Amino acid sequence: MKGLTLQPEMETSERYFLLRGDIELLTNNPNGRFADVLSLFGTTDYLMQQSIVPVVAWLEGEAAIRCIGxxxxxxxxxxxxxxxxxxLDPLEAGYGATRIGGKVQHREDLNFGVMIPYMAPVGGIYFAKAFRFFPFEKMWAWGEWKQSPLLHEDDRWEYLTDVAVCKIQEMPNGQAHQPLNMSLNPFVPGEEAYSLGYAEMPDIQINPETGGIADSTFRLNIYVTAGNILNTFPQNHMAREVSTPGPCFDFNARVPGKMSGAPIFGAQGAVIRGVVSRSFSGEEHAYxxxxxxxxxxxLDEPEVRGRSLRTLLEHGNEGISQVHGVGL
Structure with missing residues (x-):
């Protein structure tokens, strides 16, 4: 396991900053496969973008990619x-999904998933950063539809938790995605928490005919924010102490829009202990x-029962990191 030091691009004393791109190598013993080396060597921000990715959506023929979280x-x-x-953004924003019975049905021309950068060859030994789009093949969110007592209001989805799980395609050419470490252990008040995400990321202008990025100045910017845990609400799914759904916590960090869903790290950044659910514009307070x-x-499917993130981790078939001593 290789640690990465998160440094601001410009000198600042704030605990919210744009991640600087120092050159790093994640292993001293690469396997010799050229494509794998390119995913393990690069700037800090590029390497983090192999694991922390923007959620995007667009309809075929549109001139811009929506950046959601x-x-x-x-x-x-x-x-x-x-x-x-x-x-639920394609449904709630009304651009790419409808509700049929108890399920959300996406439009056939909706592209919904994540973007991951990679180094593409540009003749000879030169390479340039490009982006692969990985659509969500499967999605799991937990809750139920609640009918509104008001006739003019649509039914709303009541979350059991704001954590959701998705499955994207495997990497091409037998490569592996670069996973982050998860923890079952909860935060405790006073503990330091870190989050990384695509704060206030603008929509991406594209050529509607080719799907290529039309904005030559486009750059994925990953931001770091840090704060301390204020309170934890482990029984919030029953007690409903705060409006954030399910077991949750709050911390005093600046978390702008588009960081929804971003990982929140504990154990000095070693493991994920939560995801960003809700924040307040201009304030250093988030849930x-x-x-x-x-x-x-x-994570049930018709052909497979009894699966969960816990069983996937324990069985070891999906390459989910197990880190002993700091959270598992």
Missing amino acids: TASIISCTGYVITAGHVL GSMLGPAMELP
Whole structure:
């Protein structure tokens, strides 16, 4: 396991900053496969963008990609965690989904998933940063539809937790996604918490005919924010002490829009203990959903029963990191 030092791009005393791109190598013993080396060597921000990714959506023929939130890759095979309300954006914003019965049905021309940068060859030995789009193949969010007592209001989704799980395709050419480490242990008040995500990321202008990025100045910017845990609400799914759904916590960090679903790290940045659920514009106060309780929730499919993030981790078939001593 290789640690990365998160430094601001410009000198600042603030605990919210744009991540600087220092050159790093994640291993001293690469396997010799050229494509793998390119995913393990690069600037700090590029390497973090292999694991912390923007959630995006656009309809075929549109001239811009909507940037919705942030997600984290947690397995070599492409399991991802984000916030449940990020997944409902195409429905709630009315551009790409409808509700049929108890299920959300996406439009066939909707592209909904994450973007991951990679180094593409540009003749000879030169390389340039490009982006792969990985659509969500499967999605899990937990809760139920609640009917409004008001005739003019639509039914609303009541979350059991704001943690959601998605599955994207595996990397091409037998490569592995770069997963982050998860923890079952909860935060405690006073503990320092860190979050990384795509704060206030603008929509991306594209060529509607080719799908290529039309803005030559476009750059993925990953921001770091830090704060201390103020309170924890482990029984919030029953006591409803705060409006953030399910077991949660709050911390005094600046968390702008588009960081919804971003990982919240504990143990000095070693493990994910939650995801960003709710924040307040211009304030250093945000809420996160606890990851630990969501590890037990079912990832059932018609052909497979009894799966959860916990069982996927324990069985070891998906390449989910197990870190002993700091959270597992």
